[in-house]
Amino acid sequence: MAKLWRLSAVQLTSGPDPAVNLAKVEQLLAQLPKAERHLAVLPEGVAVFAGADGLNLQLAEALGAGPLQSAYAALAKKHQLYLLVGTLPTQTSDPMRFAASSLLYNPTGELIGDYQKIHLFDALINDCSKQYLESATTMPGDKVSLEQLDELKLGMLICYDMRFPGLSQTLAAQGMNVLAAPSAFTTVTGEAHWHTLLRARAIETQSFVVAPAQVGTHINGRQTYGHSLIIDPWGRILAEADGSSEMVLSVETDLDLCQQLAENMPVRHHNRFQSELKHE
Numbered sequence: 566m567a568k569l570w571r572l573s574a575v576q577l578t579s580g581p582d583p584a585v586n587l588a589k590v591e592q593l594l595a596q597l598p599k600a601e602r603h604l605a606v607l608p609e610g611v612a613v614f615a616g617a618d619g620l621n622l623q624l625a626e627a628l629g630a631g632p633l634q635s636a637y638a639a640l641a642k643k644h645q646l647y648l649l650v651g652t653l654p655t656q657t658s659d660p661m662r663f664a665a666s667s668l669l670y671n672p673t674g675e676l677i678g679d680y681q682k683i684h685l686f687d688a689l690i691n692d693c694s695k696q697y698l699e700s701a702t703t704m705p706g707d708k709v710s711l712e713q714l715d716e717l718k719l720g721m722l723i724c725y726d727m728r729f730p731g732l733s734q735t736l737a738a739q740g741m742n743v744l745a746a747p748s749a750f751t752t753v754t755g756e757a758h759w760h761t762l763l764r765a766r767a768i769e770t771q772s773f774v775v776a777p778a779q780v781g782t783h784i785n786g787r788q789t790y791g792h793s794l795i796i797d798p799w800g801r802i803l804a805e806a807d808g809s810s811e812m813v814l815s816v817e818t819d820l821d822l823c824q825q826l827a828e829n830m831p832v833r834h835h836n837r838f839q840s841e842l843k844h845e
Contacts, residue, residue, distance in 0.1 A: 568716045568820035571600035572743065573646075574777035575607050575813050576793040576806045580784045581616025583624065587636050593813045594644050600817070603646040604717065608777040608793070609665070609724050609749040612637070612653040615783035622702060625654040625663040629676055634668065642674035647714055651747025651777060652682065652723060662704040667721050667747060669712055680721035681706025684729055692753045693786050699725075711739045716820055720772070724748040727762045730769065737770035737833060742798075742823040744772045749779035752808075755790025760802075768800040771826045771833075773818055781809055798823050 575593050579586045590607060597605060612633050613624055626633055633653055641648035648670045654663040669678035683706045685699040709732065710721045720736030720743070727733070727746050736744065744766060750759050755778075767774040773796065780791030793806040795816050804814040827833065 569602065569817060570717055570743075570820055571598065571603040571815060571817050572773060572775050572795055573597050573603065573605040573813060573815040574775050574793045574795055574804075574806070575605065575611075576778055576780050576791055577608055577611060577811050578781040578783060578789075579608070579610050579612075579614035579779060581613060581620055583612050583633055586612055586614070587640075589811065591640060593811065594640060596813050597644070597646075597815050599645070602715070602717070604649065604714070604719070604743070604775070605644075605646050606649040606745045606747055606775045606777050607651040608779050609651045609747045610779060611651045611747070614749065614779060615785040615787050619702075621654040622661070622663050625656045628655045628666065628679060634676070637668065638670050638674040638676065641670035641672060645672045647671055649719075649721070649745050649747070655681075657704040659704050662702055664704050664706060665723060667710075667723060667745070669719070669721075671714075678710055678712035678719070678721070680710035680723070681708070682723040682726065683707070683732065684725045686725040690751050690753050692751055692788060694751070697751075709735050709739075711736055711741055718742050720744045720770075722746055724750065727766055730766065733766045733770050734836075737772065741770060742772050742820050744770060744774045746774060746776040747778075748776060750790040752788045752790045755792065759790055759792060760794070763794055764796055764800045764802070767796040767798055769832070771798040771823055771830075773797055773820070773823070778806070780806070780811065798826050
């Protein structure tokens with residue numbers, strides 16, 4: 566029997582006003598087809614992006630509580646789908662740093678999973694921003710997050726995490742068949758590496774990949790790549806957004822494909838380093 570799930574990705578140009586961003590998300594979710602089993606993924610920084618220094622820290626909420634989280638929980642309930650909020654700022658033990666948290670809501674609006682970005686983007690890039698120092702304001706997470714939604718086993722990473730295959734390999738070793746990669750890639754790094762990295766993660770983990778992205782020029786001048794993707798476990802691109810528009814992607818998928826590929830080419834069984842990937 567087929568294990569049919571609809572996978573959707575929302576591409577946005579988020580700004581510093583959470584209310585404006587939320588309204589755009591609601592408009593785009595309303596465009597999605599209805600499905601009995603449906604996972605929609607929002608991009609990194611969906612709730613607040615490209616604002617003044619300290620804005621994320623100012624808006625950070627305790628995990629599991631607060632008006633921002635309540636609003637996105639309500640969207641999951643309204644549209645009757647599993648909703649992964651790409652990132653939203655949550656409070657940490659350090660009063661000077663927030664966590665970039667992915668939050669997973671079920672169709673009743675209940676928070677059923679969360680992940681805090683582990684790998685932080687500290688890099689020199691030849692674009693208008695020149696230097697990114699995410700660790701100055703963001704506290705890295707320390708846990709691997711895999712959530713089971715019936716037959717869908719969802720692994721979570723965020724943007725820069727995709728450059729570190731050990732994380733996706735750890736998730737694959739735990740049975741992942743769908744990898745969510747909400748992102749805000751720079752235009753420079755996106756043009757060079759976006760498609761290659763995501764297709765590699767799909768192929769090596771034999772999982773579907775849902776990668777929604779920020780897109781375009783933001784209010785502070787930062788430029789993001791867009792080209793949101795949904796990829797199958799053979800590495801085939803099932804849907805791709807453009808590099809300039811806010812839009813949604815949606816594909817009906819059969820999760821049985823992951824099992825079929827694993828039986829034909831059992832890479833997890835062949836992995837000689839498997840024992841090293843089971844720790845968290």
